[in-house]
Amino acid sequence: MGNDIVDLALAKRESNWKRKGYLNKLFTELEQNYIRTDKNQDIMVWILWSLKESTYKAYQRIQINRGFYPQKIKIKSLEIKDAIAISTLELFGMDFFGKTTITTDWIHSIVTTKFSHLNQITEVTPQCIKKDKNSLPYCALTNQSISISHHGAYQKIIQFKL
Amino acid sequence: MTKEAIIEKLKPIVQPFVKNEEAFKNLTDTTDFITDLNINSANLVDIVLDIEEAFHIEIDNESMEKMLNVENTVAIIQKKLAAQ
Numbered sequence: 656m657g658n659d660i661v662d663l664a665l666a667k668r669e670s671n672w673k674r675k676g677y678l679n680k681l682f683t684e685l686e687q688n689y690i691r692t693d694k695n696q697d698i699m700v701w702i703l704w705s706l707k708e709s710t711y712k713a714y715q716r717i718q719i720n721r722g723f724y725p726q727k728i729k730i731k732s733l734e735i736k737d738a739i740a741i742s743t744l745e746l747f748g749m750d751f752f753g754k755t756t757i758t759t760d761w762i763h764s765i766v767t768t769k770f771s772h773l774n775q776i777t778e779v780t781p782q783c784i785k786k787d788k789n790s791l792p793y794c795a796l797t798n799q800s801i802s803i804s805h806h807g808a809y810q811k812i813i814q815f816k817l
Numbered sequence: 818m819t820k821e822a823i824i825e826k827l828k829p830i831v832q833p834f835v836k837n838e839e840a841f842k843n844l845t846d847t848t849d850f851i852t853d854l855n856i857n858s859a860n861l862v863d864i865v866l867d868i869e870e871a872f873h874i875e876i877d878n879e880s881m882e883k884m885l886n887v888e889n890t891v892a893i894i895q896k897k898l899a900a901q
Contacts, residue, residue: 669834670859676869680862680881704859722882723861790852806857 656776656800656815657712659705661762662807663697672700681707681725689733701762702740703730706753709766710744712802713751717768719789720747761809777816784812818898823891830867834860846888861885874898 672678678687678700686703693699707728714720730753733742740755744766754773755764765776783796784803792801794814801814818826828844835841836855840848850856850864865881868874868890874897876884883889 666859669857670863674863674866676866677862680865680878708858721885723858723865723884724878724882725862726878727882 656716656765656767656772656802656813657709657714658763658765658802658804658811658813659708659712660764660804660806660809660811661701661705662809663701663760663762665807666701667697672697683726683729686730689730698757698762702733702735702755702757702764705762705764706730706742706744706755706766708804709753709764709802710746710751713766713768714746714749715789715791716800717749761806763804763809763811765813772815775816776813779812779814781812781814818895820891820895823894824887826871827868827887827890827894830871831856831864834864844887846891847886849886851885868894872898874901 678690682703689703690696690699707725710728728744728746731743731745733740738757740757742753744751744753751766751768752770752773753764753766755762765773767773767776781794781801783794784792785795786792792803793799794801799814801812803812832841834856837853840853848854850861851858865876865884869876872894874894876893876897880893884893
């Protein structure tokens with residue numbers, strides 16, 4: 656699994672997604688269409704980005720493949736209802752499932768390899784964070800994999816429920 | 818362009834996004850943008866776009882994929898300049 660949080664106020668300060676060429680480098684045609692047709696484009700950019708970032712992290716758990724390849728992480732579907740976005744993604748021929756929580760201050764995505772796993776994820780505040788030889792975080796007390804995301808004023812750490 | 822000249826031109830492009838000043842001061846070939854300089858991955862695209870403008874080159878997705886550290890980035894800039 657992987658997660659990613661976006662501090663919307665910080666993202667506004669640090670990233671100008673309207674800059675020429677920006678969306679083209681990051682997003683596929685379908686994804687750019689999601690952005691173009693959404694009434695809240697600012698939010699949609701960061702929903703899609705946090706999903707890609709989370710998928711990248713989730714994939715590193717399966718196989719380490721470092722690189723900056725945002726276009727290879729493809730969002731195949733996305734539905735938003737009651738400030739929750741449910742999505743399907745694909746990377747290197749594998750399917751991933753995303754759940755994004757949208758608030759006025761932050762956006763938080765969780766991505767797993769099975770749809771049913773989305774409900775088995777919980778937020779934690781462990782005091783036991785260590786990193787393995789691939790720099791992937793885990794809790795040294797339980798040996799459980801965790802995913803950490805920190806951006807601006809917000810941090811979220813997730814793991815599978817015990 | 819020599820590797821040294823490219824690095825000198827690259828530094829001010831990267832600097833605004835650096836979150837670890839100490840690692841930036843001690844920049845080497847193997848310095849990683851994400852794990853060493855703690856640059857937010859959403860800002861990597863800004864660096865790529867700034868490089869394109871500063872060096873008057875176009876960076877395709879395949880090249881961009883490898884641009885996580887100084888060494889690879891310099892090599893890609895050199896390759897693109899040579900192809901012109």
